Amino acid sequence: IVCLCIFILDVTVKSYLIGWEEFRMNKWLIGYIVVIAASVIDWMLSISMMCSESLRVRRLIRPFFLLQNSSLMKKTLKCIKRTLPEIDPKKNGEWETYFKNLPKALSSLLVLLTTANNPDVMIPAYSLNRGYSIFFILFSVFGTYLLMNLMTAIIYNQFRGYLLMSVQTSIIRRRLGIRAAFEVLCCPGRGHTSTQSEVAVNMFLQVMDRVHMKSYCRQAIIKAARQFPDGFINGEAFQRLFNELDKDFMKEHPPKPEYSSPVLQLIQCIYSHFYITVLGNVVALANVICICTVLVLNSEKSGSEKNNFYMEILNCIFILYYLIEMLLKIVAFGWRGYLSYRNNIFDGFLTVLLLAIQIAIFITDLVPRHVMALWEMVRLVNMLIVFRFLRIIPEIKLMAVVASTLVDLVKNLRAFAGILLVVYYMFAVLGIWLFQGAITPPSNMSLISNASIENKTDGPFSMDCGTFEQLEYWPNNFDDFASSLVLLYNIMVVNNWHVFTDAYTRYTTEWSLVYFVAWWLTSSVMWVNLFVALILENFTYKWDRSNALSVEDVERIAYQSTVQLIFREHVQEPTEEELLAQLQQHPHLHLSW
DSSP: OHHHHHHHHHHHHHHHHHHHHHHHHOHHHHHHHHHHHHHHHHHHHHHHTTTOOSOOHHHHHTHHHHHHTOHHHHHHHHHHHHHGGGGOOOOOOTHHHHOSOHHHHHHHHHHHHTTSSTHHHHHHHHHHOGGGHHHHHHHHIIIIIIIHHHHHHHHHHHHHHHHHHHHHHHHHHHHHHHHHHHHHHOBOOSSTTOOSOBEEHHHHHHHHTTOOSOHHHHHHHHHHHTTOTTSEEOHHHHHHHGGGGGOOOOOOOOOOOOOOSHHHHHHHHHHTSHHHHHHHHHHHHHHHHHHHHHHHHHTTSOTTTOOOHHHHHHHHHHHHHHHHHHHHHHHHHHHHHHHTSHHHHHHHHHHHHHHHHHHHHHHHHHOSSOSSOHHHHHHHHHHHHHHHGGGGGGGSHHHHHHHHHHHHHHHHOHHHHHHHHHHHHHHHHHHHHHHTTSSOOOSOHHHHHHHHHTTOOOTTOOOOTTSTTTTTOTTOSSSSHHHHHHHHHHHHHOTTHHHHHHHHHHHTOTTHHHHHHHHHIIIIIIIIHHHHHHHHHHHHHHHHHHTTSOGGGTHHHHHTOOHHHHTGGGSOOOOHHHHHHHHHTOTTOOOOO
């Protein structure tokens, strides 16, 4: 009820601020009020029934609040809505020639199309006549490898077009707001003959102190504004100042310590050089090769015949090198400078951990009763050493681009993940309503198995090979919310998804196939393909920009990678005349030019 009160207050304030004319045209706010009203009514019904009802409508419409409060999610949802009509397939009547039962034919062809155990569909006909395989092979080639990939291209092409339109609208809105702020703050140019409007830097800095934004963005904008020598900012420069809003915070490395000792200066000069990092990568590679060689030599030996002596000696030598490298880098960069590099934090943590485990191995050799097997501790050291070899990723341009792309997915695709979460939630709640308790595991599986072998079982239960019961998929059900999410994920992955559809059509009705096909189309066909296409778009953008950069500068691509910047080169900036024309027609801004 507290959340509902907050939502009521939120929609009241928003409706008052935008006015009645804007409110009538805003479908999201109207839907906001409808959803709040439905939630309040459903809540009152729950109170009147002492919360004993099993069906609660407000659970199904609750994700609307998440969508309504995210502008990027609303834009993404609008793009998806516009994309769907473009991929609607035309109806086909050929199934009447080849299949008599439409639901069975549809499910079989879907299994064949998704390549989830598709030989099961082909084998019965193929066993009678090998020529029947031509139909199934052609269907797989055209359906799976041509049409499905073509559908991926169609989905992303249409979605990308609408996303570009959304980005174009966002850029125009931002440019319009910045231009309006400039017109409000501008003062006449210095001198009586100046016709160009300008903003005084001092006035701009006073306003920036009161603006609510991220602190690093404010500092970057203020720093850039103070670089104007004459103390005034023109319109074009004013627009450029706010490009810092598209950038993430990039931590500056602290200065290196200054030493008076020639020895420390020499150490600082050597261990702050890039070639020391290359040497460390070579040593790490040599360590991994040594471990692999020893493991291959010991692979044919039994546990008692394995000799860990040489491996322990090699590990001690390499760990000692890692420790010396870490200490000398701390001397070269200083403690704060060393920790300002993420690679150094990664190396230092694993080096300290390897040293602690190696000391534990020495202690284990001296203690008669081993708390932990020596061989297991050696294997743990080997695993950490191999894991430490991941330090080479930032040093190779291609691998650095791939790694930064993965990191950017979390940052830039949160809106898409949010909508996917909403879809998961809605399908899970709907699945619980439709199929809760539909499939229950038998109390005595051994008796059921014996009866099934003797063909004495009745009803939908089946112990045939490859069925839901024979594979013991009992935990995959809609009995609670968590298991529903896992079941939906298993269907999205596609592998063996026909097992679930077959079971629920046997235990409930053949119309249950509509629910599962709808989820497959939503998650696997549309959402997964769209997600993969966006990953490729993000990677292509980073790769194109990294071709002209060095390895050290690849990290700066992530500093400037947002959804808007990825598509910025395909978006046309509004002209000065267009901005001024829109400002003159703006209903809430009255300027006297």
